Amino acid sequence: MAKWMIANKKADFDGIAAKYGISNITARLIANRLINSRETEKEDCTLEKVDEYLNGSVSMLHDPFKMADMEKGARVMLSKIADGVKIRVIGDYDVDGICSSYILVDGLRLFGGDVDCVLPDRIKDGYGLSIKLVDAAIEDGIDTIITCDNGIAAFEQIKHAKEKGMTVVVTDHHEVPFEVAKGDEACADSSDIETSEKKEILPPADAVIDPKRAEGEYTFKEICGAVVAYKFLQVMAQIKASETEDAEFNELIGRFFTEKIIFAGIATVCDVMELKDENRIIVKESLKRIRFTENKGLKALIDVNSIDASAMTGYHYGFIIGPCLNATGRLDLATRALSLFFAEDEAEAATIAGDLKSLNDSRKDMTKEGVDAAIEIVDKEAKTGELPKVIVLYLPYVHESIAGIIAGKIKEKYYRPTIVLTKAADGGAKGSGRSIESYDMFQHLSACKELFTKFGGHKMAAGLSLPEENIEALRSRLNNECELTDNDYERIVHLDMVMPLKYASMSLVKEFNKLEPFGAGNIKPMFAQKDVKLLSGRILGKNKNCGKYRVSDDSNNYFDMMYFGDMDKWHEFLRDRYGQSAVDDLYDGRAYNMKVSIAYYPDINSYQGRESVQIVMSDFT
Structure with missing residues (x-):
């Protein structure tokens, strides 16, 4: 299970809230994102910094000279x-x-x-x-x-x-x-x-x-x-x-x-x-x-994915637009995506955009197959002993273009630095690595660079090529020289505060839009609530990879709750605590006295013109 860390940063929340017409909760969220350490609280969260966070403009960009x-x-x-x-x-x-x-x-x-x-x-x-x-x-x-x-x-x-x-x-x-x-x-x-x-x-x-x-x-x-x-x-x-x-x-x-x-x-x-x-x-x-935008290609890519351009968020960039562009470099040629942006004819732009979406759909299927194969190898190895400190997998028949995606998913599942290698078309092995916060992958690969024909990257990710006969040497070197401890492998979930579900009102959740765009370094607001009662549930998704639940708090307020994480781990947790029959009852709508503490963020669900607050669980204990 992950270790939950509740932010305990201090600032003039009431003053910030009053000046910008926001709730004290939102003021706390802003402070959590601005303050880097206890020692620098006053310098990091001045009204000037808050104003820049909320109202920053291109005039504030740094001097390129x-x-x-x-x-x-x-x-x-x-x-x-x-x-x-x-x-x-x-x-x-x-x-x-x-x-x-x-x-x-x-x-x-x-x-x-x-x-x-x-x-x-x-x-x-x-x-x-x-x-x-x-x-x-x-x-x-x-x-x-x-x-x-x-x-x-x-x-x-x-x-x-x-x-x-x-x-x-x-x-x-x-x-x-x-x-x-x-x-x-x-x-x-x-x-x-x-x-x-x-x-x-x-x-x-x-x-x-x-x-x-x-x-x-x-x-x-x-x-x-x-x-x-x-x-x-x-x-x-x-x-x-x-x-x-x-x-x-x-x-x-x-x-x-x-x-x-x-x-x-x-x-x-x-x-x-x-x-x-x-x-x-x-x-x-x-x-x-x-x-x-006046770019016909970008307009076409937005349209083919049925996105409302007036309501786009960082999510649409990172999980819809970006993967379509990336798919060309993975399964075709990246010049196809570049030609989309240079397209001057709307019909041509629409054709290219459709091709990009189709390529991305194919990439998703290939990725799932690769991840399943990788999990099978790691689980088999784990049964014979402990997980390696650094996971190095050789999947020769996986398309080399999706090695990085697979490495990222394996890293997330096992919370280990992970390198996935495939057989390169020009001989040898080629792959990508994804790391955890406590492991500088670029630094450690630099220490054994003589094993590679080519490599590069940064702390959290890397790309590399090497002769097949060097794979085992790489695996041994990285694991033998790895100084990570058990504490380093404990996933840390950073939470903003403990907030009862009843405070997640429609107006508050809409106020959180002031904190957009969300993404790396500016995550969605994340809260903790203990003793959330599970009442009923359904498993959803083509691959049965998410769940929807009816839940209530200790004040008998009722909410819909979604979970998009590792369903196997979630079910294992429930079975260990309550038994298989209780899990069966949950999905039959007959759950009794099943309570969990959750890490969550509140979201707005829009359906047939009606809006309601729903809870999205990110972790549980």
Whole structure:
């Protein structure tokens, strides 16, 4: 079972509530999201910070000139455009790569650039810039490559491009590769990394723009590749505006940034960036403006998924729009999604959008099969002993494009750092990893990088390729060097406060909309309530993967409650506490004296024009 942690942060809740016309409960929720520690409560939750949280606007975004090499790279690109050379954008095959490529290509063309774009084939090319893509650019007469959402780890590839006389500008947001030294000797033991000096390994490009570089004064490092691309074009625009006055261009560029922040917001959510600081502002602006988008492809994708553009949330970005875009890079080519955004004909846009939705439906079925196979392996291993500290699975016949999704689901189920590997089309093994909060996956993979032909990522996720014969060595190294304890494997559920169900009124739940957009770093309000009585239940869903229950509290208030989590674990919990016959009675509508303590958030259910409050259980004890 998970460990529940109730936030105990302190602020002037009454003062915040009075100033902004909100309830004391909502004021507490805002404080919980702003305060980083007990020691910094006063600084983190000033009225100024609360105002920025509630009313932040694009005027509050950070100065892009403070990012290392930003102005240098912008001037290089403006010079190349002036020279009329051929420029190629090389992005990535995920949502961030697709959106950042679209932003860059459309923006550079607006500046007059002779620009095309190549997104790597996930199967044939792998992640990011490759020697093959560099050589193809040379054959096509390309003078300048600009990367987006990749490039920071492409040292050899960029070195090759430079040796061939090319200009290269890197725009990326991933972790900067590093060497670790302790004294004069290399440090191979990952346990010594924190106490050792890290030396960044930057690719030999003409400009390397990445907010995670140690150099530079950019204050918020957790932006996605599309935001880096967006800010790169902002710097180009400011430089051009300072050198020439062109009213017509300035009007076009203003409309450009108004439209493209929509795509920067989509990428921010789908790349799971924390919705704090300027990320929150960007996503909020994106959701506000998407109903007015002029992009025919995006409109078609919204329509084919039957979404109301005027009521979109971060959920729609992360679980509907994003997966449709991602599906092209997984099962087809990401250029299909890019072509959707460039579509000028509504009929063409509708066709592509339909294809993307169909691909995503296929991806869902493949994912379920892969997850089932992975669970079978892990459970079989667990029966012979304890779960490994780090789960490393080799599923050779799973489509390599869904390895990361499977790894994420296995990580969630067992709460272990998880790496899923598949047989690569070009030989060897290839896969993705997903981590837990207490395990820095990038750091630990860096400590055994000699096993890989290629790898990259960050603390919570990574991608890697390696010879099949190195898989067992990887599994052994990661587990033998892992210092996680039992406490690290205890899932922690962070709750805002204890709140009786009776306080979950329609007006309060609607007030929570002021806290949107929800997502990583700004989760939905989460509460605790003990002794919730289960009265009846139904199992729902095509795969019987959710439940709906009628419940009541100790004041005999009645509610509908939904659960979308692990139904097997839920039923096992009920059986252990009350027995199988009681569980049968629950689903027969004859439950008696079944009580559970729940972690929940209140939601609004709309059905045939009528609204009602429903409880969504996220955990139980």
